[in-house]
Amino acid sequence: MSDNIESHLQENRTFAPPAAFSEKARIKSIEQYEEMYRESIDDPDTFWAREANELKWQQPWDSVCIWNPPHAEWFTGAKVNITENCLDRHLENGNGDKTALLWEGEPGDKRSISYRELHHEVCLFANALKNNGITSGDRVLIYMPMVAEAVIAMLACARIGAVHSVVFGGFSADSIKDRLEDSQAVAVITADGGWRRGKIVPLKANVDEALASYDGVKNVFVLKRCENDVTMTDGRDMWWEDETAKVDANCPPVALDAEHPLFILYTSGSTGKPKGILHTTGGYMVGTYATCKYIFDMQPDDVYWCTADVGWITGHSYIAYGPLLNGCTQVIYEGAPNHPDFSRFWQMVEEYKVSIFYTAPTAIRAFIKAGDQFVDGYDLSSLRLLGTVGEPINPEAWMWYYNKIGGGKCPIVDTWWQTETGAIMISPIPGAVPIKPGTATRPFFGVDAAIFDETGQPVGPNEGGKLVIRKPWPSMLRTIYNDDQRFKDTYWSEYEGVYLAGDGARTDSDGNFWIVGRLDDVLNVSGHRLGTAEVESALVAHPAVAEAAVVGRPDDLKGQAVVAFVTVKTGIETSDDLAKELRNHVGKSIGAIAKPDDIKFASTLPKTRSGKIMRRLLKEICATGKISGDTTTLEDFTAIAALQK
Numbered sequence: 001m002s003d004n005i006e007s008h009l010q011e012n013r014t015f016a017p018p019a020a021f022s023e024k025a026r027i028k029s030i031e032q033y034e035e036m037y038r039e040s041i042d043d044p045d046t047f048w049a050r051e052a053n054e055l056k057w058q059q060p061w062d063s064v065c066i067w068n069p070p071h072a073e074w075f076t077g078a079k080v081n082i083t084e085n086c087l088d089r090h091l092e093n094g095n096g097d098k099t100a101l102l103w104e105g106e107p108g109d110k111r112s113i114s115y116r117e118l119h120h121e122v123c124l125f126a127n128a129l130k131n132n133g134i135t136s137g138d139r140v141l142i143y144m145p146m147v148a149e150a151v152i153a154m155l156a157c158a159r160i161g162a163v164h165s166v167v168f169g170g171f172s173a174d175s176i177k178d179r180l181e182d183s184q185a186v187a188v189i190t191a192d193g194g195w196r197r198g199k200i201v202p203l204k205a206n207v208d209e210a211l212a213s214y215d216g217v218k219n220v221f222v223l224k225r226c227e228n229d230v231t232m233t234d235g236r237d238m239w240w241e242d243e244t245a246k247v248d249a250n251c252p253p254v255a256l257d258a259e260h261p262l263f264i265l266y267t268s269g270s271t272g273k274p275k276g277i278l279h280t281t282g283g284y285m286v287g288t289y290a291t292c293k294y295i296f297d298m299q300p301d302d303v304y305w306c307t308a309d310v311g312w313i314t315g316h317s318y319i320a321y322g323p324l325l326n327g328c329t330q331v332i333y334e335g336a337p338n339h340p341d342f343s344r345f346w347q348m349v350e351e352y353k354v355s356i357f358y359t360a361p362t363a364i365r366a367f368i369k370a371g372d373q374f375v376d377g378y379d380l381s382s383l384r385l386l387g388t389v390g391e392p393i394n395p396e397a398w399m400w401y402y403n404k405i406g407g408g409k410c411p412i413v414d415t416w417w418q419t420e421t422g423a424i425m426i427s428p429i430p431g432a433v434p435i436k437p438g439t440a441t442r443p444f445f446g447v448d449a450a451i452f453d454e455t456g457q458p459v460g461p462n463e464g465g466k467l468v469i470r471k472p473w474p475s476m477l478r479t480i481y482n483d484d485q486r487f488k489d490t491y492w493s494e495y496e497g498v499y500l501a502g503d504g505a506r507t508d509s510d511g512n513f514w515i516v517g518r519l520d521d522v523l524n525v526s527g528h529r530l531g532t533a534e535v536e537s538a539l540v541a542h543p544a545v546a547e548a549a550v551v552g553r554p555d556d557l558k559g560q561a562v563v564a565f566v567t568v569k570t571g572i573e574t575s576d577d578l579a580k581e582l583r584n585h586v587g588k589s590i591g592a593i594a595k596p597d598d599i600k601f602a603s604t605l606p607k608t609r610s611g612k613i614m615r616r617l618l619k620e621i622c623a624t625g626k627i628s629g630d631t632t633t634l635e636d637f638t639a640i641a642a643l644q645k
């Protein structure tokens with residue numbers, strides 16, 4: 001982490017927005033950004049009401065924001081349906097024939113779907129849900145590959161007020177079961193399988209395994225994607241195709257309260273099981289609409305591509321909702337970036353003439369490692385704006401992205417935000433704010449970001465501290481589903497009435513924010529959040545394991561690699577086979593992304609006298625091979641001596 005700060009402090013390359021970009025952009029200068037920012041902070045109600053008024057409401061609001069820390073309500077009294085704004089509004093404005101989705105499957109199959117067609121499909125599936133008794137407020141778990149129907153399923157839920165909870169297709173049956181139980185879901189939407197690097201991910205089989213120990217689900221809707229064999233349980237499982245054939249496409253958007261729950265998305269925390277982050281309708285809609293409009297500067301002729309999966313917040317806000325709210329044309333791709341090889345993305349950028357491209361630093365590093373030959377020869381001249389999300393981007397990766405992919409003419413928006421924030425919080429406005437490799441630059445409108453010290457005082461430029469947000473914002477999480485106490489404890493207990501993000505950061509003398517990384521026991525593996533506690537509890541659930549401590553080790557490709565220190569029960573022999581078995585065990589209980597890269601067997605783990613595992617020491621051993629920090633609270637030095645060997 002300190003290396004990171006060092007290299008950032010030495011970073012002074014600055015790139016002003018290209019004149020050609022600024023001329024056409026919505027926000028054309030730093031002065032214009034600063035004026036709008038000031039208004040958004042001084043008079044947020046006026047600012048957000050203006051944004052909200054660009055969208056359609058079935059009934060207007062009484063108040064823009066009611067703030068009873070830590071609980072916020074936005075657009076109270078209003079009635080709205082987010083899908084009316086994603087779909088119907090464009091049909092009414094004469095844009096029904098505009099392409100909404102340009103979808104490509106991993107095997108190369110293609111589909112182009114207009115706004116009118118998307119509206120039709122969403123209405124059909126929403127009616128199929130209704131026809132099976134699913135109603136407003138019901139929780140519906142979605143476990144799908146990256147096919148158009150994943151977006152259709154989300155919107156169909158929103159159309160009728162059902163609350164979706166999307167689970168990433170790489171997660172295991174156990175993870176599905178945990179999320180079903182926590183959300184008390186009544187239905188599941190899945191597919192027979194999905195393509196990933198030429199292989200079929202057995203999605204339906206995973207759902208079956210999860211449902212073996214959860215009986216709250218009445219309906220499982222199954223899309224045919226891979227035509228792999230699946231078991232269909234009578235009276236519970238049904239084909240998407242059959243259910244949509246039984247209904248018509250007349251499905252008016254239900255008028256919902258602005259604070260009606262839109263979705264629950266589970267994310268890792270530093271303790272216990274993943275938490276169900278709850279987002280509601282009106283504020284989330286306005287937040288994702290406005291950030292897409294200003295940060296991606298979406299224009300009518302843009303072709304936008306976000307490479308995330310709908311299983312993560314990025315896929316919610318910047319695939320399923322934000323771009324559709326803006327009436328944009330977007331590319332959706334089902335598979336892996338390196339299938340059949342590392343040129344896949346660039347071949348698709350050329351083919352679809354992508355103009356805005358949004359991906360993760362970990363993908364960029366993988367492309368650099370694979371070699372420029374996979375980029376050379378493709379025509380990337382359609383690109384005008386690049387974005388990154390998920391983790392800090394190292395200056396080398398930034399420069400490669402800027403020059404090799406952007407041809408030195410595309411601004412890069414490095415967007416800092418979280419599952420909890422719902423929408424981008426810190427990012428350059430591309431036509432206005434000068435960019436530097438490694439900084440997410442300035443806060444978005446209405447975002448009162450600051451860096452606090454331990455006592456809750458803002459620190460000066462170039463001093464590190466904790467990243468906080470001092471004012472409510474429309475797309476903020478409303479609570480942790482069924483656990484408001486954990487919501488209060490996690491985000492609002494350190495500083496009164498102030499949101500604690502969990503990231504360390506500093507500002508520079510120009511007011512740019514430099515995000516350093518998580519301050520808690522949350523790892524960032526290839527841009528995905530993973531709690532050390534989750535991996536540890538998976539490990540100790542294995543019969544051979546006595547104790548486990550999981551830490552992150554800096555990794556060139558993934559950002560962080562997962563290292564597990566494990567002690568085994570008396571009488572158990574450690575071996576490479578056991579290490580392999582433990583890795584697979586974690587894969588099975590969480591998902592492949594959680595598999596430890598390294599398992600280190602130890603006879604004891606370093607602990608404090610009060611019995612807490614000293615992860616700090618383990619981290620240092622991983623990073624440097626030795627211990628230099630304070631060890632005065634260590635109980636037993638032999639543990640550390642053994643590990644250093």
Ligand code: 6R9
Nearest residue numbers: 389390391392414415416417418419515518
């Ligand atoms: C959107 C998303 C959130 C955590 C966050 C931070 C890290 C995200 C970043 C970034 C530096 C950026 N993070 N974007 N760090 N620069 N541009 O990724 O949500 O999965 O909830 O992760 O990711 O540590 O706290 P989520």
